[in-house]
Amino acid sequence: MVMLMRTLLFPVDNGMDNNLIGDGLSAEYDLWTGKVTWRHPSDDKIRTQQKVAFVLNLIAGSLSPLAIFLFVIVVRRLGVFNSDTNSMIFKWAPLIVGFILFISFELLMLALRSRYTILEEEPDLDRQLYYYRTMYDNTIHDNSGVFNNLSVPYVGLYITFFLIFLAIPIAYYAYFHPRSFGDYLAALSVTSLLISLIPQFLWNLIIKHIIYIKLIRKTKERILESER
DSSP states (O other), rough: OOHHEEEEEEOOOSSOOOTTOOOOOEEETTTTEEEHHHHOOOOSSSOHHHHHHHHHHHHHHHHHHHHHHHHHHHHHHHOOHHHHHHHHHHHHHHHHHHHHHHHHHHHHHHHHHHEEESSSSSSOHHHHHHHHHHHHIIHHHHHHTTTTTOOTTHHHHHHHHHHHHHHHHHHHHHHOOOOHHHHHHHHHHHHHHHHHHHHIIIIIIHHHHHHHOOOOOHHHHHHHHHHH
16 A cells, blocks of 8 residues: 555557557656656566565456445445435445545556566666656647547546546436436446546546656756766
């Protein structure tokens, strides 16, 4: 959990988007220390500790939202608590499950990234700058993967975020007024998923946007210093 709240994962250069090289390079940023760790996929054997950590994180990431989801259903169906407590759990269940979904997804991404080999030497500065700029443009600035045909920077992200906020009240209304138990499960799933996108947006777009700009500026300064 501590590593989750301090580690920002940047995308892998898989060559499948605009201007990507496809060399598998990836980076992660430590929010506490400001250190950048560079990784690259490798065919070498993964250490036993890494395998154990990966399996445990994978299991935790899969079971956490499922456990909360089942807990909410049992409480709802069996009336385990008194009416006030049951009503409170029912009211906040989508928020709880949504947050757990966000945490579980990030833990899963950390587990997957841990299987990549840490580079002993960082890439040259020009490659670092190209990586930061390209990933920033593709994932944030140019709306890539959201609304690719829009020429105005960031507008695709704004539209997406607006649609999420518009959809959440509608989903919550359906959650509070189910016609059957199946409708309740469907509404809980959809509402929780939509809510999980809010911390995803803040963590993976807003905070990453700030860090991308910082790293681009810092790398430019290092390049200028090396040329003197």
